[in-house]
Amino acid sequence: MDQERNYDVVLYGATGFVGTLTAEYLAAHAPAGCRWALAGRNRAKLELLRERLAAIDPACADLALLTADADDTDALRELAASTRVLATTVGPYVWYGAGLVAACAESGTDYVDLTGEPEFVDRMYVEHDARARETGARLVHACGFDSIPADLGAYFTVGRLPTGVPLRVDGFLRSNAVFSGGTLTSALTALSRGPQTLAAARARRLHEPRRFERRARGPVGAPRYSRETGTWALPLPTLDPAIVARSAAALERYGPDFRYRHYASVRHLPVAVGGTAAIGATVALAQVPPARRWLMNRWEPGRGPDAERRARSWFTVRFVGEGGGRRVFTEVSGGDPGYGETAKMLAESALCLAYDALPDAAGQLTTAVAMGDALIPRLQKAGITFRVADTR
Numbered sequence: 001m002d003q004e005r006n007y008d009v010v011l012y013g014a015t016g017f018v019g020t021l022t023a024e025y026l027a028a029h030a031p032a033g034c035r036w037a038l039a040g041r042n043r044a045k046l047e048l049l050r051e052r053l054a055a056i057d058p059a060c061a062d063l064a065l066l067t068a069d070a071d072d073t074d075a076l077r078e079l080a081a082s083t084r085v086l087a088t089t090v091g092p093y094v095w096y097g098a099g100l101v102a103a104c105a106e107s108g109t110d111y112v113d114l115t116g117e118p119e120f121v122d123r124m125y126v127e128h129d130a131r132a133r134e135t136g137a138r139l140v141h142a143c144g145f146d147s148i149p150a151d152l153g154a155y156f157t158v159g160r161l162p163t164g165v166p167l168r169v170d171g172f173l174r175s176n177a178v179f180s181g182g183t184l185t186s187a188l189t190a191l192s193r194g195p196q197t198l199a200a201a202r203a204r205r206l207h208e209p210r211r212f213e214r215r216a217r218g219p220v221g222a223p224r225y226s227r228e229t230g231t232w233a234l235p236l237p238t239l240d241p242a243i244v245a246r247s248a249a250a251l252e253r254y255g256p257d258f259r260y261r262h263y264a265s266v267r268h269l270p271v272a273v274g275g276t277a278a279i280g281a282t283v284a285l286a287q288v289p290p291a292r293r294w295l296m297n298r299w300e301p302g303r304g305p306d307a308e309r310r311a312r313s314w315f316t317v318r319f320v321g322e323g324g325g326r327r328v329f330t331e332v333s334g335g336d337p338g339y340g341e342t343a344k345m346l347a348e349s350a351l352c353l354a355y356d357a358l359p360d361a362a363g364q365l366t367t368a369v370a371m372g373d374a375l376i377p378r379l380q381k382a383g384i385t386f387r388v389a390d391t392r
Contacts (some may be wrong), residue, residue: 116146
């Protein structure tokens, strides 16, 4: 353990909606002796949160409180240099996240976030991957519902398929969850930045080393009826397929030719048609600034579903993997995906980086590459299910 740094884990954005849930999870589950701290912009809010956490664990009354604005470069550098792992919930990351990634890459500090924004991830790769490799920092984006179930679910599935052969994995998501204002703001922001997202992707392709001996893809599939799941499959234009493909490109276990597709799984055709129309309408509205602002104002950032609603929420991702004449059905499932389970995922990712024996790797990494074999058991212990449903 690096005793030269003051903390093992610092949680930045601790007083936000998901930040508070993550802090509560750490208060209840951080191991004895864990040196962790709360960070954010507003000390008064941090003090109120610390009082709340002390009701969970009286030792939390002594938690350190660290203040830093997202645009204060010096404060962010000091924050990053104080800890071994920095976890952040502050988004939209394309607006507020770059300074913290830069500080962690420069300080050799491991970093985890909850982003689902492709533009941000690609920009951070171009700007900070090389420096992070030099300092030993592990920059791990998308450590929440975006994109741990897809990434580690595909990793879990591939581990049950033959080696050295082309592999195909499809993921089918079902959930009854609702979203918070912060999630909506991040999603609408990403949807409104199409040209910037394409430019960031092009810049990344110029910087990434090309691999000719192996191929890994995450294409957008077409809407279809899935006989494997007995549902209508609607392609989800999320970060998940790109994350899975990057894991596959980095790990030989995914075989010489790997493909992953990600779908929403809907039982009834009218619901599928309505869902497709709703997604299209949201994308269109996000391009019009007044309409986008109206949608954002409908759900204020920092607010989300209450505890009762979260308790009723659930998710399931069913994976169908094929290769070498074998087919396997696996499943990742849990409770409220966007908040309760996301808080678990982020907290356990940070603790995993801080305490577990992990592969010798640095730079921008996916969860599967950075900590797959260690993080899956952590999540299982936390109540998220990874299981084999069937093999053929």
